Amino acid sequence: MSLELLRRKDLFRQDAFWGGAWKPGNPDLKIEVLNPATLGILGRVPSLGQKETLEAIQISVHAFRDWSARPAKERSILIRTWSDLMKKNREDLAILMTLEQGKPLNESRAEIDYAASFLEWFSEEGKRVYGDLIPSHRRDTRIEVIKEAVGVCGILTPWNFPSSMITRKAGAALAAGCTVIGKPSELTPFSALALAVLAQEAGIPEGVFQVLTGYPEEIANTLIDSSDVRKISFTGSTRVGKLIMERSAKTLKRLSLELGGNAPFLVFDDADLEEAVKGAILSKFRNAGQTCVCANRFLVQKGIYQDFISLFSESVLKLKVGNGLEKDTAIGPLISEMAVQKVESHIQDAIDRGGKLQLGGNRLESGKLFFSPTIISEISEDSLSMREEVFGPVAPIYQFKTMEEGIEIANSTPSGLASYAFTKDYRKMQFIAENLQAGMVGINEGLISTEQVPFGGLKESGFGREGSKYGIHEYLNVKYVCIGGF
Ligand code: SIN
Numbered sequence: 040m041s042l043e044l045l046r047r048k049d050l051f052r053q054d055a056f057w058g059g060a061w062k063p064g065n066p067d068l069k070i071e072v073l074n075p076a077t078l079g080i081l082g083r084v085p086s087l088g089q090k091e092t093l094e095a096i097q098i099s100v101h102a103f104r105d106w107s108a109r110p111a112k113e114r115s116i117l118i119r120t121w122s123d124l125m126k127k128n129r130e131d132l133a134i135l136m137t138l139e140q141g142k143p144l145n146e147s148r149a150e151i152d153y154a155a156s157f158l159e160w161f162s163e164e165g166k167r168v169y170g171d172l173i174p175s176h177r178r179d180t181r182i183e184v185i186k187e188a189v190g191v192c193g194i195l196t197p198w199n200f201p202s203s204m205i206t207r208k209a210g211a212a213l214a215a216g217c218t219v220i221g222k223p224s225e226l227t228p229f230s231a232l233a234l235a236v237l238a239q240e241a242g243i244p245e246g247v248f249q250v251l252t253g254y255p256e257e258i259a260n261t262l263i264d265s266s267d268v269r270k271i272s273f274t275g276s277t278r279v280g281k282l283i284m285e286r287s288a289k290t291l292k293r294l295s296l297e298l299g300g301n302a303p304f305l306v307f308d309d310a311d312l313e314e315a316v317k318g319a320i321l322s323k324f325r326n327a328g329q330t331c332v333c334a335n336r337f338l339v340q341k342g343i344y345q346d347f348i349s350l351f352s353e354s355v356l357k358l359k360v361g362n363g364l365e366k367d368t369a370i371g372p373l374i375s376e377m378a379v380q381k382v383e384s385h386i387q388d389a390i391d392r393g394g395k396l397q398l399g400g401n402r403l404e405s406g407k408l409f410f411s412p413t414i415i416s417e418i419s420e421d422s423l424s425m426r427e428e429v430f431g432p433v434a435p436i437y438q439f440k441t442m443e444e445g446i447e448i449a450n451s452t453p454s455g456l457a458s459y460a461f462t463k464d465y466r467k468m469q470f471i472a473e474n475l476q477a478g479m480v481g482i483n484e485g486l487i488s489t490e491q492v493p494f495g496g497l498k499e500s501g502f503g504r505e506g507s508k509y510g511i512h513e514y515l516n517v518k519y520v521c522i523g524g525f
Contacts, residue, residue, distance in 0.1 A: 062091075075372040098246040118162035121241035124237040132233055141327070157211075183522070185518050186515040192208075193222065197224050198227040211511045215515050225254055263287050271293075272505075277298040296501030300457055301454040303338050303458050305459065308342035314483060331500075332487065372410075385424045396414075397414040399414065454498060455499070457480075492507050
């Protein structure tokens, strides 16, 4: 069962897409893309570099002149058509995603819906980019404020959400009038290329949306160093985000950085236990724990600690790990051997520091990258998994006594992306929401991602907001115009 499942075989492209054409690149420089469930080769894509990136930038500069000058409604219709085509081809796009990324097919379907929703959302938002008329300081002048597209944008996207991270950025950029050069992860390029097929089919003009495949460094550095590229939007690790920011200083580029998280998941004594466990499963094990907003640290108050561990363990035991194409799979493989090794090192470190392995902790025989969902109780505060993002199906559980202590521990890391808390007390909810240092807070809710909300972090989790009414402003410049002579 694999690529034969696709109804539209043309959605599987092994070329890159730039300058309005599909090009194979240098035949001697190819990247093999593996299916993480079977470790079989799914296909090959061009390994492009500086030369092709410079070419794509010039094409993008040229395309920007026409695209940014079009009426917003004209752009909107094309972006909306792109979204509709995604919905129409949902099943094929989902299968492709599961094949290259590993997540269960149901999660891939949900991601395609999520990805298409950003295109739909921004096709609407693009029509509502209003300026201002400001009462003037003089009789003979008039003051206006207009919003203009930033220009050519480079978008650097990760493997964990191969479609939605692209549309969340590209939808906003295109609606604002910008042109986009996308660089997907070399681990999951096929979802991005399928999006390019549909963008072309939707009538998005040549050079407006291009996809370059390859290893990150050369393409990203060329985009960052070019003064023709006016904005970089990146989703990925804090380490790489800092390098991008440093390098962007040379051309003072606008940046949006959606970086690593280390989300606390607080369960207070007065929480609804079943709801908390439901939220914990969703938040921790979606995408095998490979999301930036995943619960990374479970902080559970003393009075509910044992009950939470019992019910959580009972529920986790029911999660089937396997190939994402199989019907009842709840957790797919991890993305790579390196990812599995990181998970193993976090677990070993936790045990070495006194943590108690409640469940899991091992690779599974069904496949090299399959890992059992793991729960570790009595975790010590200095464990690696309390300080760093594990990016895998591991749930370390720490016990706290008072609300103040819980919040203090929750805030004790340099990250500030998402955070979660479960309580039935309304006053506590508000206090917690205002005191957690995170860009996003889920109260009695483990899944908070949707297109209407401003997605983004604080502290070392980066800056900029994606989705929502705020997302499009990341791709707009504010220009003040003073007209004299009245
Ligand atoms: C991410 O992990 O970066 C994105 C997750 C989401 O949008 O829910």
